[in-house]
Amino acid sequence: MFEYIKGELADLTPTSAIIENNGIGYFIHISLNTYSQLSGHKTVQLYLHQVVREDAHMLYGFIDTREREIFRHLISVSGVGVNTARVMLSSLSPSEIQTAILSNNAKTLQGVKGIGAKSAQRIIIELKDKLGKESEILEISLPQDNTNKEEALSALVMLGFAKNAAYKVVDKIYTANPTSSVEDLIKLALKQL
Template sequence: MFEYIKGVIDDLTPTSVVVETSGIGYFLNISLNTYSKLSGQKEAQLYLHQVVREDAHLFFGFFDANERGVFRHLISVSGVGANTARMMLSSLTPSEIQTAIISSDVKTLQGVKGIGAKSAQRIIIELKDKLGKDTDISDFSLPQNNTTKAEALSALVMLGFAKNSVTKVIDKIFTANLDASVEDLIKLALKQL
């Protein structure tokens, strides 16, 4: 099992990063929380989680071990896969997820695309005791970055949303929030898609 990777950031998008170390570029799937922490940095150390499937070996990278811990808790729930967990960590901070689970806030979890009432309830039932004991999960603050609608659109399309519907939602949000960062645009769009 891989624990972390340390190297030069070769390419960074809101959904992925390529970290070069020892002449090899590793493609890592990331959340918006990790993206916001990496923005503007040249080098990084990311904690890894590897998903081995029949057709692929995928790496998920996390700026902080606590975010990886929340991710691992989420994927331990039946019906929650790695991409759904990443979507949750892109829509909510790890501490918001923990708070929602501990306080049985189904509505907050349902605000994430792909999480219905039954899934939200299952996540709460299976993780409430585990996350209640996990005191190391800390809040992530998102810095304000000067980004564009195009980056937000690209990230949402890469997450699997239809380009036409994403374009309409992003345009509407951007018109109302001209100073919004790419993270803010994506989070607001995820709530409307």
């Protein structure tokens, strides 16, 4: 129902923020990731996810839409509630969660309080395909840092190469030659793929 809220930061704790907007203070549950990025700001904007239960209406706030999407994916998994998802986002960054899921790294997920072996496996099984498709779309359409490495990776994915395989090859080439142009990275990667 709500997309985002923008206003004055009236109060901030590691687990919540109160944002004043038009004379109303909204209590919003946040992760440590969002908390660390809000510290020191007066005017803020948080992307929202509303949870309506019989006994409460709660707002969860996120610094960006990517964090909110990971949260929404996590709560779609059977046995993962809003508090568990928030703890996960407080322990790991959204990209760390996505990487752990895509690489079948259950141990990373189990490092989060409240996530056991079965829960970690369930999260990986249920979200691997969803996050894999999303990340390929994001890599193709939005190179994140617009670096030569990211552009080369996007080009290889658009050419039809598997993202994970292309990433490993490009990363290895880029590590050996950080001054390589996009064209050089692609040419060298094509020889190895």
